[in-house]
Amino acid sequence: MKKIDGWVTAPQGFLAAGVKAGIKASGNHDVAVIYSTVPAATGAVFTQNKMCAAPVLVSREVAQEAVAQAIIVNSGCANACTGEQGLLDAREMQAFAADLLGIEPQNVYVCSTGVIGHFLPMDKIKNGLADAVDVMDENEGESCAMAIQTTDTFIKRAAYEFEVGGKTSRIAGIAKGAGMIHPNMATMLTFLTTDAAIAPDVLKRAVKAAADKSFNMVVVDGDTSTNDSMIVLANGLAENEIIFSEEHPDYPAFFEALVTCAQDLAKLIARDGEGATKFLEVNVVGAATWKDAKAAAMAIAKSPLVKTAFFGEDPNWGRIVCAAGYSGAVMNADKVNLSIGGVRLVENGMNCNIPLTSLTDIMSEHDITMTIDMAAGNECATVWTCDFSYEYVKINGEYHT
């Protein structure tokens, strides 16, 4: 497996485009389309938020199908908290795009991201979709990535080439998200394309498992948006023998590529956290269960006290141990160990009393890793997050709806 320089059009048979449809006040790209020239196996996961947006309701139905062929996206308006009209709009957007592409509506995913509580400007959406379908090709991956962004400060993409069943396959993805997000802008969106051949039911399970190892392990502020979506299309044009089960000899290679690509994108989201000045990797080891490991890592990653401490470059181990303690995870308090940047600060639940000034260099780094051993078992989990800065308060407090 090797990293390559590519967009979602890097795998064979994928076309894409992003256009300026006038939905964003900024005038930037705001309508995107990703299209597979042949029907593709599909898997997807969506927000668990009960106030989920209309496009999520529509896309959940698409995810039930064995195959899908297109993903259409608008940024600038989330189509969330828009009731029955919002649902009608999402379906109209889907049907309109399907017609343009000459495919069935149930094979077209619909995603929206942006301001909550406003109806989609349907004329702009339709004009944008028509333009996007008109110009989509293998060279418009970058404009497509631009059109799914809202407050992101940089474009998030990843692409890999890997061997599967004696064939060369590619997987590529783009993502957007930098908080729950920016004032009334919701959402983490990520779209992955691959030309690997894999059975739809196997892909659906693989996508869920990959999400649990990547996007579900990222915290910016702990808020889960109304529109979060991860969608994968696998069109089989690499012509590898179809991976028909998790026991198939080629499954591990495919899953590794999927997870690696998803983790790259997930980490980029944490790096682009609103106001972030640090990228933090929270490792929990020695947990009784994976669920416990994740709970402890999440509690640490979500703690405003931990996040502000890293912003202040203070190796405040008490807050980290405390957060693990209230996470609900089983821990052997008298045996807990904690390291920051490889330096042991807590051993057997007690202060090692090393001079904290010896961590000045580690704490001044942009990327910092911490590892806590719960001394309760053999399970582990890693969560990626960022610090909490004045800029976060500024972005989220000074903005006015």
Added chain:
Amino acid sequence: MKKIDGWVTAPQGFLAAGVKAGIKASGNHDVAVIYSTVPAATGAVFTQNKMCAAPVLVSREVAQEAVAQAIIVNSGCANACTGEQGLLDAREMQAFAADLLGIEPQNVYVCSTGVIGHFLPMDKIKNGLADAVDVMDENEGESCAMAIQTTDTFIKRAAYEFEVGGKTSRIAGIAKGAGMIHPNMATMLTFLTTDAAIAPDVLKRAVKAAADKSFNMVVVDGDTSTNDSMIVLANGLAENEIIFSEEHPDYPAFFEALVTCAQDLAKLIARDGEGATKFLEVNVVGAATWKDAKAAAMAIAKSPLVKTAFFGEDPNWGRIVCAAGYSGAVMNADKVNLSIGGVRLVENGMNCNIPLTSLTDIMSEHDITMTIDMAAGNECATVWTCDFSYEYVKINGEYHT
């Protein structure tokens, strides 16, 4: 029931004191004692944090007893993450105070609050306890309250007089806490005294129920400390007929007084949240269960996005509805209503489109109430919290351990 101006010595038979023992670098009061001249029924609740501090382990044993007679406290050092030595120190502190007071160690609660990871300075603790027992009387309630504080910006107290079984009884309490708390300072501590007569088993259940309606409904930053403790002593000197069950005719009057006093103290903690510029009351109504109502209210109160929006005086209803949506609580998304300061912003899950400038006055108030109707049942819950400001980041980010 009427509010009175008093300290924990307001109920009959309680003595208290706070002294300067040199534990706090500031030189402020740092050792306190609360003593009942007769054995008192007792109930208490403690932190659920698995990294709970040594004094919590010791006080949990005291709470198992039918009666207790004293509470001793030090501030400046939490005696948390101190291992076996910490436990020995807490027990020594308990035995030393019991000896001074001429009572049994198992009737003496021990509490500590302050820096995590350091051993108690036992000589200073003992000298302080000797001084405090020496000077304790009915007029030292204020010095006692001062000695339990760490980063609090004001003293938190409440006192009520109420009729119970034809007798006049009093209940009074003090509290400390202003975050999980300040850099390495842990803890919410609260101590309530009453001269009402109530059976120990009934009191224990009443304290737990009262905590669920008061301190467990306060959020500053969502961090649960290693030392949180709520302790109640009821010495019976009001000579009302003993309340021997929840069905006793005097139980409602007692419970109302206990809950009111505890809620007053809980709200004061939210008001004193680190860097707080707003006091926020989050009401959830129409929930399927009380647990759901609390989960939704807590999700809203903990959301950094909601908290920064109030700091910015922005009625950002999308963030509030979104937080309720990811809380896990059942909600009828198409029927949800939301008001801020009595102004309806969301109806039937949709934006009411009222001009947000009409909320400028409400949002500029110090105290702001919001109410969300989940449209899923008849249960409700209220959580008190504060906003998230630059000052919070400053307090917690700029401090260095």
